[in-house]
Amino acid sequence: MTDSLARCRALFASGRRVLVGVAGGSGSGKTTLAQELVRAFGDEHGCLVMQDSFYIDQSARFDGDGGSVNFDHPSSLDFGLLESQLRALREGRGVEVPIYDFATHRRLARTESLSSRPLVVVDGTLILDAANVRGLFDVAVFVECDEDVRFNRRLERDVRERGRTPDGVHKQFFRQVKPMHDAYVEPSKQHAHLKVSGVEPLEASMRSVLEVLSQR
Numbered sequence: 269m270t271d272s273l274a275r276c277r278a279l280f281a282s283g284r285r286v287l288v289g290v291a292g293g294s295g296s297g298k299t300t301l302a303q304e305l306v307r308a309f310g311d312e313h314g315c316l317v318m319q320d321s322f323y324i325d326q327s328a329r330f331d332g333d334g335g336s337v338n339f340d341h342p343s344s345l346d347f348g349l350l351e352s353q354l355r356a357l358r359e360g361r362g363v364e365v366p367i368y369d370f371a372t373h374r375r376l377a378r379t380e381s382l383s384s385r386p387l388v389v390v391d392g393t394l395i396l397d398a399a400n401v402r403g404l405f406d407v408a409v410f411v412e413c414d415e416d417v418r419f420n421r422r423l424e425r426d427v428r429e430r431g432r433t434p435d436g437v438h439k440q441f442f443r444q445v446k447p448m449h450d451a452y453v454e455p456s457k458q459h460a461h462l463k464v465s466g467v468e469p470l471e472a473s474m475r476s477v478l479e480v481l482s483q484r
């Protein structure tokens with residue numbers, strides 16, 4: 269791993285900008301891996317872009333978890349804006365990332381300034397499904413994880429961090445998360461350059477990703 273880390277650092281020092289996509293089901297371990305990738309190179313060399321920031325504001329239509337708004341369908345996300353911001357970051361320009369509020373399902377008026385870094389890691393369930401986005405990645409990773417593990421992880425997170433009830437999380441998972449996973453997320457695995465496990469130690473996934481990244 270030390271060798272591939274050094275090769276990646278040399279790649280970044282050469283002035284190249286590298287985009288890494290981390291896809292996979294909800295609760296698979298994408299954010300954990302994506303954050304670790306940025307951490308390995310430090311904030312001055314790496315940054316994280318979250319698909320979740322690109323939700324379309326559907327607050328006017330929202331009628332409860334698992335209701336008529338399907339947040340897991342690709343049409344709930346502004347992949348056009350994500351594409352243009354990733355292109356800008358790749359060209360060395362900074363962007364204004366939208367801020368999405370999970371409590372109110374709104375896109376806030378303010379944005380977050382993000383300057384371009386050599387390593388741009390993008391985290392999202394559907395980033396390999398979106399045809400306009402997946403082609404931008406130098407390395408596309410898919411984190412594999414069984415449904416029961418993903419459900420239990422999501423339940424815990426949404427109740428603790430997003431103020432949801434266990435009942436609402438259950439309803440949303442089986443009405444929307446699972447069907448959308450099966451229809452869009454899982455099939456998008458075919459576009460990944462490499463697959464890693466979301467249950468094995470993080471170090472093993474890091475080793476695989478850095479190995480591929482260092483050869484780009």
Ligand SMILES: Nc1ncnc2c1ncn2[C@@H]1O[C@H](COP(=O)(O)OP(=O)(O)OP(=O)(O)O)[C@@H](O)[C@H]1O
Binds near residue numbers: 293299300301421470
């Ligand atoms: N390799 C791993 N081994 C054990 N636990 C892990 C591993 N990767 C992630 N986890 C744990 O699983 C939980 C979910 O991980 P994470 O938040 O990274 O998933 P996610 O794919 O980003 O989910 P979502 O799409 O819902 O944001 C976290 O509690 C995290 O600590």
Ligand SMILES: [Mg+2]
Binds near residue numbers: 298299300
């Ligand atoms: Mg996440």
